[in-house]
Amino acid sequence: MNQNFEHSDKEWALRSSTTTLLQPFDLNGVLRLRNRMVMAPCTRNRAEPDLRASRGAIAHYAARAAAGLIVTEGTIISKEAQGGPGIPGIFLASHVERWREVTDGVHAQGGLIFNQLWHQGRMAHSFYSGSLPLAPSPVVDLSKHRGDRYYDFTHEAPRSMSEGDIARTISDFARGARNARAAGFDGVEIHGANGYLPEQFLRQHTNRRTDGWGGAARNRARFVIDVIDACAAEIGYERVGLRVSPAAHFAEMVFTPGDEDALLEVIAAMNARPIAYLHTGVDEDIHYDYLGGTSNAFLRRHFHGFLIGCGGYDPQTAAEQVRHGNFDLAAFGRLFLANPDLVTKVKGGQAWTPYSRQVFEDLR
Numbered sequence: 380m381n382q383n384f385e386h387s388d389k390e391w392a393l394r395s396s397t398t399t400l401l402q403p404f405d406l407n408g409v410l411r412l413r414n415r416m417v418m419a420p421c422t423r424n425r426a427e428p429d430l431r432a433s434r435g436a437i438a439h440y441a442a443r444a445a446a447g448l449i450v451t452e453g454t455i456i457s458k459e460a461q462g463g464p465g466i467p468g469i470f471l472a473s474h475v476e477r478w479r480e481v482t483d484g485v486h487a488q489g490g491l492i493f494n495q496l497w498h499q500g501r502m503a504h505s506f507y508s509g510s511l512p513l514a515p516s517p518v519v520d521l522s523k524h525r526g527d528r529y530y531d532f533t534h535e536a537p538r539s540m541s542e543g544d545i546a547r548t549i550s551d552f553a554r555g556a557r558n559a560r561a562a563g564f565d566g567v568e569i570h571g572a573n574g575y576l577p578e579q580f581l582r583q584h585t586n587r588r589t590d591g592w593g594g595a596a597r598n599r600a601r602f603v604i605d606v607i608d609a610c611a612a613e614i615g616y617e618r619v620g621l622r623v624s625p626a627a628h629f630a631e632m633v634f635t636p637g638d639e640d641a642l643l644e645v646i647a648a649m650n651a652r653p654i655a656y657l658h659t660g661v662d663e664d665i666h667y668d669y670l671g672g673t674s675n676a677f678l679r680r681h682f683h684g685f686l687i688g689c690g691g692y693d694p695q696t697a698a699e700q701v702r703h704g705n706f707d708l709a710a711f712g713r714l715f716l717a718n719p720d721l722v723t724k725v726k727g728g729q730a731w732t733p734y735s736r737q738v739f740e741d742l743r
């Protein structure tokens with residue numbers, strides 16, 4: 380067999396194992412994706428001092444516009460939501476203006492882009508926000524603050540949110556959704572995963588409240604559901620997605636038996652609302668007894684809408700999952716960072732570049 384033939388043989392094999400990912404996908408009549416490949420939200424830590432997305436973000440997202448859908452890096456909804464360096468915001472007119480340049484760049488190439496709305500809750504830090512972090516309860520994350528090369532300090536004990544704090548934060552999410560649309564985003568994804576504020580309400584370890592926002596699963600679920608409803612009131616359910624992490628231990632999140640019940644309350648509420656999708660982002664292949672399987676299988680079993688699977692997949696393994704009906708759309712984080720042209724590579728059956736820390740360092 381000559382080398383050329385061997386090469387094209389490999390390409391053919393790769394192409395045929397991933398064609399599922401290249402099919403168009405009608406999310407809900409409002410959003411028609413040209414393929415099933417989603418760019419997962421990936422923090423870049425490159426925002427300007429006033430929290431406008433960096434100029435580099437315009438080219439960064441435009442270069443990946445061939446994805447069926449891009450979900451931006453987590454974007455904070457208020458100053459007090461910030462817990463890391465260079466996280467962009469979506470709460471000032473100047474933020475909206477810069478994001479408009481980003482969405483224009485993606486739309487010019489026929490792409491779709493959602494903005495991920497983020498509040499870090501107890502993971503926020505006064506170093507950035509100027510005030511003590513807010514959380515359902517004053518339970519501190521004892522791990523070292525992340526962000527190594529920029530700083531080295533520990534988390535602060537958060538302040539327990541008052542009713543007023545909760546109402547304001549929900550309307551901050553709603554403002555984020557409104558601003559995102561004003562900036563030209565096709566929708567928003569609520570970051571309800573990985574140990575940040577919404578998940579801090581869901582889990583008993585971080586939610587010790589005895590009022591209407593804590594205790595029973597239904598109460599712990601209320602914050603997430605209210606955030607979704609408040610955002611949908613601004614831009615419609617069809618343009619709101621939700622990311623959750625049923626099993627993640629990220630950010631010192633502890634799983635307490637019964638935590639899954641709050642998530643089930645959220646899922647039941649989402650089943651009754653035409654949201655765009657649910658999205659996971661953690662170790663899909665791990666079996667968790669308390670979920671009765673993988674986190675993805677748990678969501679598939681209970682959620683009746685569209686599911687985006689993510690976490691350690693490559694186009695081949697993700698395509699297999701989609702073919703088996705385990706999820707509808709496949710998101711790639713690190714691979715889209717390392718391969719702006721990931722869709723082109725999948726179409727051509729070409730090998731993709733693996734992710735390395737250098738890829739992150741080189742972002743603009």
Ligand SMILES: Cc1cc2nc3c(=O)[nH]c(=O)nc-3n(C[C@H](O)[C@H](O)[C@H](O)COP(=O)(O)O)c2cc1C
Pocket residue numbers: 419420421422423451452453495570572573622659660661689690691692710711712713714739
């Ligand atoms: C550099 C980097 C930044 C990330 N930032 C975010 C983020 O802002 N929001 C979020 O929900 N997930 C974030 N993630 C998680 C990814 O969206 C994704 O779930 C994870 O990387 C697993 O998918 P992968 O194996 O395809 O990379 C980040 C991951 C990486 C590598």
